[in-house]
Amino acid sequence: MSDMNNNIQGVPWDLSSEYESADCPAIEADLNSASELMDQMIEHNSVLLPLLEQAEGMGVEEATDGIEAAREIHRISEDVRSLIGNPDSYADCRMSVDSHDEAAQVLSGRLQSYQKRYTELSQPLSQFLDLVSVKVIEDYLNHELTRSARFVVEHARKRRDFNLSLGEENLVSGLAQDGIHAWGRLYDQLAGTLTCDVLVGNESQLMGLAETSGLLQDPDDRTRENAWRSINESWSAQVESCAAAINAIAGWRLELGRRRSSKRPVHFLDSPAHMNRISHATLEAVLSVAEESIPLARRAALLQAKAYGKDRYGPWDQRSPAPSTGGEDRSIPYTEALELIANAYSSVDPTMGEFVEMMAERKWIEGTVGPRKRPGAYCTGFPKSRTPRVYMTYTGGASDVITLAHELGHAFHSWTMKDLPDSQRSYGMSLAETASTFGETIVRDALLERAETPSQELAIAWEEMGALVSFILNIPTRFEFEKNFYEARQERPLLPDELKELMSQAWEKWYGESLSEPDPLFWANKLHFFISGLSFYNFPYLFGYLFSLGVYAKRLSFGDEFFPRYEGLLLDTGRMTAEDLAAKHLDVDLTRPDFWRETVAMLKPRVNHFEKLVNDVSV
Template identity: 40%
Template sequence: MSIDGFSGWSHHYDTIAGKIEVPYQNADGHTTTLSAGQALNQLTGAPQNATRDHLMPAYEEAWGAQESIVGDTLNHLAGFRLQNYQLHHVDDFLKRPLELSRMSRRTLSTMWNVVEANKDMFIPYMDRKAALLGKDHYDWQDQTAPIMVDGYHSQSLSYDDAADFIVTNFNKFSPKMAALAQRAFDHAWIEVEDRPGKQPGGYMVELPERQESRILMTYTGTPDDAATIAHELGHAFHYDMVKDLPEMRRDYAMNVAETASTFAELIVADANVNAATSVGEQINLLDAKMTNPVAMFMNIRARYLFETNFYKERQQGLVTPARLNELMLAAQKWAFSNHLGTYHPHFWASKLHFYIDDIPFYNFPYTFGYLFSLGIYAKAQADGGDFEERYIALLRDTANMSTEALAKKHLDVDLTQPGFWQNGANLVRKDINRFIELSDPFVK
């Protein structure tokens, strides 16, 4: 029944999103029309404030124009899911997401409590970034905006140079991970052509019959593109380490699926910062590294708060687009400590993750995976020689036990207690302090 119901609504969203058009005025004053994906690329990467500030209301308006039909889609997709739960005598809509992540509600609550307790550490960072951008307020569209100070301007990094950089730095932590990356580059497992019609972001797919992986993305020469390659290669390495196991032991949950990818991305992000040849470049790359914790502590947090409140209200009946906007705006204000100059009330409409049918609550596993990887990264830096063997053992167990048991066995930590999560937050705080210190000379 779900093919034309549950999955049908999810596919229907893809159809709607593919028709979204956003008017865009380029630097010479010529107005063009962008797809939703093209507009999002500009919003997340354009270095000019005017470009992002002009495009944000147009992007919000374009999704707002479709709010009725998108709202129907979200309501019916969630309604199908809730009715399915009810028919199986399940009245807790978080039960299935937690089962899929093989984690307890206590672990989830502890993680979010630590996130909530530490979110205000981002306020000085947001204020400083706004000042460096020459703005009075940090806006929604500034979350991934690049910073250019001290005469620094982003330079294009060739694909071959990015490949060499990734392999070299992977090798410092795991020769086997470096070897897998080198094989992927040598045998063209990564499709990176910059051409029209491609979706933003990156994606790794397994080829079980060949016991190989393929990565699909667009490479434009930015450090963020190199980080995306590293992220997807982390997924490929995870698969490479479990491909010989029985099928059920390869079926790891989404929260730990982000472990190897985020770990690989952390390696490259730190290496980028440390390889900077000027203060301006170091500030730019450190800010690029900060986009991850901002997303995990604040943006993802807003998605979780919105979705939780939406599902509570959806249990009582249909939720109107106006109410969806209210719920999203409230969630964003709470998660960002009411510190943004501009918000995105129609984020519930523009974000694909809310319309994925096979994994409910496609949000908290990202924050879990990020903080879990921070803990692994800290151990990698401290443990030295025998890290690789123990890291591979952890990856091979990711589909073999609960998340709590995995952490206890391989990291000797209790995920139901705040200590592990707070250690991750402390690492983020160090980066914030370093960012503030380095950028002090460049603010008035």
């Protein structure tokens, strides 16, 4: 590595505040404490378990012992989670930097049995809290140990009408391993063994699916198209298996939903909406505004096609990079990037800029380039010290600066929440990207301002347009397909050709004339449809995208009032529904289209500016 590169790339992070090494005595001590505490959980569970069968009809008096045991389990389990979570984060961090780190691998393997044991021991408490009457719950929550858990407990109880009997619940979760989850694993195995015959340049190459998917980010349009075609060719030999898997996964959920419908009917969107803490009305409002925004998003797609000298956008263009227009892109050294981000963050509030400086000073960011580093970027944290860490490989491109700003946004979010009780610190996927997209957007704007040529600007604005197309056209395409599929699946399993037809219709509805051709096999080649643990892994992306931009848009209208509101909003993300959060901190009603419309309106001038850039660069 040359000296110049060393100036560009980032510095290693410092994990020594947590542990010295993956096999140090401090980790042993944490795990021993976790084991002892889990033994105590067994004791308290022995009080709780015999009560579960009659928990529903129990009065406060009868439940006294159970309530006390439940509070103790709650207290202990927060400690256990942090004692297991801390070494787990440490192992992950170590393995990210060095995929061959054996001590970290051993530690990570060991932790699995701790996690499994913990999950099993936590079951009786969550069942107890679901089953008992409101009076018992009030008594349980009316205590300093449990008061802070009110939101999570009450939110979980919203679904108690759908509970089966305790024995049935246990049977379902026991059978699920070789039932619904087996179909998900089958799909993963298929994806892992699939090979693609790709034309790269004039040469035909045989490569695995992951590597071929990497080519979908290639700056050469033909390479991307060839990669996409070869991926679909491989999947088309597997459509029968994929159809069996997707039909079984949906069939399992629909049948389970039917059985849970004894008190009131279960809808297949109930569970995903509940998980994301949003209502059906909100979901409808977001989707209806996405539909209104089709013309704007199609314009952005067509402009991206135009920049590549094409008339239409291809299904292989979803992750296309900005077309290369010459080598004038100047690398931004790491320290300069941090300064730029700190300045941009400071323009919102000085404390945000200071936060970035603190992250850098304490070496809580991993930014080196290394041969054994895992690709990608993320933000994680240590539950014991409640300190965040940001991971990435920083090589100096504008997109790296934006990635760093994004991950620092996540870190700021967790820093804001660091003094809250554990039960108030986890939030749904729908709100998870609020601070990251916010950080990303302010820094992107700062980068646009300092860009010197239209082609530099184009490179920065490109991803933003890509996101717009993805979130407003592609995500709804997935949702549309999945919803129509679940509706049809209620009657019978669908044939591969029917699935293709349904998928093509969804593409046509959303992309319309902007698209060169639909991707009829998208239901088979997209992993998200085969995640056995959750369904509709799509609309939360759309919600999160528009919500976070909506928060950004409020920066102007609230002026000086904005930052305290923003901090308050982040602080409440783990203890409110999205609707309550938005009403309290942004004075808006998420179930109505207005807020979403205003957000999309903010995107219009950005598309206009992009159009100007595309025209300037192509002439």
